[in-house]
Structure formats: C-alpha cells, structure tokens
Amino acid sequence: MPAAHATAAVRAVIDEWQVPVDRSLAAVLASDLVINAVTNSTGETFMLSIRCTGSQFRVEAHDASFTGDSWESAESGADAERGLLLAAALAAGSGHYRTPAGRAVFYTLEFAPAAATGGGHTPRGAAGGDGEP
Numbered sequence: 001m002p003a004a005h006a007t008a009a010v011r012a013v014i015d016e017w018q019v020p021v022d023r024s025l026a027a028v029l030a031s032d033l034v035i036n037a038v039t040n041s042t043g044e045t046f047m048l049s050i051r052c053t054g055s056q057f058r059v060e061a062h063d064a065s066f067t068g069d070s071w072e073s074a075e076s077g078a079d080a081e082r083g084l085l086l087a088a089a090l091a092a093g094s095g096h097y098r099t100p101a102g103r104a105v106f107y108t109l110e111f112a113p114a115a116a117t118g119g120g121h122t123p124r125g126a127a128g129g130d131g132e133p
Contacts, residue, residue: 006034006048010059013050020112021057025090029107032086033061036105041065043102056092057109064102 007027014023030048037046043064051058084105087094091107098104 002038002046003031003034006030006061009048010050013052014057017052019052019057021109026057026059026109029087029091029109030059030061032084033059033105033107036084037061037063041102049104055111057111058106060104060106062099062101062104 007030010026010030011023013019014021014026034046034048041063045064047062049058049060049062051060084094084096084107087105087107092110093108094106096103096105
C-alpha cells in the first residue's frame with residue numbers, strides 16, 4: 001500500500017500548492033519510485049520527499065540500501081536496473097544518489113509553459129529538504 005499512499009500524497013501536494021504539472025504523470029512516477037524503493041531496499045522503512053522550486057516539481061524516494069543491484073556501478077545503463085525507466089522516459093530529469101542512510105531515487109517535472117514564463121499561477125507552497133541535490 002505504500003505506493004498508493006505516495007500517489008495520494010503527490011496529488012494532494014500538487015493540488016494544495018497549485019503546482020502546474022501533470023498530476024497523473026507525477027503520481028505514476030511517484031508510484032514507480034516507491035515500488036522501486038520497497039522492492040530493492042534492505043530496510044523496512046523509506047521516506048518520500050516532495051519539493052517545489054520556482055520552475056520544477058521534485059519527488060524523491062529514500063531507502064536504506066547500501067549495497068546490491070547496480071548501485072556501485074557507474075554504467076550508463078545502470079539506471080534501468082534501478083527501476084528508473086519510466087522516470088528516464090517521461091520526466092524532465094531523474095537519477096539517484098547516495099545518502100547517509102542509504103540511497104535516493106528521484107524525478108523532476110518542469111512546470112507547464114504558461115507558468116514557467118509567468119503567464120500562469122506560481123506554486124503557493126515550498127517544502128524543505130535535507131539539502132541533497
């Protein structure tokens with residue numbers, strides 16, 4: 001059920017903050033990140049982080065994996081093994097990085113063109129994070 005909770009959280013944040021991104025796409029990508037974290041994590045917990053800047057919406061899934069799969073590899077195809085195919089194909093940006101507690105995978109979505117040029121509304125909310133990129 002974690003993926004369903006993540007999907008609901010992402011949609012709620014988009015609505016509350018009035019973020020000009022595709023809600024359905026953001027929810028599908030969040031679900032994919034969470035499924036990846038739950039499937040590949042060595043721990044029992046994970047964290048979902050949602051941030052919004054002046055032009056991007058970013059979702060991260062953090063888990064406690066330190067080793068395994070292709071995390072030690074810098075191969076160009078390694079992201080596919082990490083379950084980031086949807087994010088790589090559909091998001092403005094995606095990737096992964098190590099954290100003190102394990103790892104994080106993420107995606108970013110650009111705002112709709114009208115909002116990016118000032119023709120639409122700007123997001124009302126902002127989220128703090130742990131300072132990671």
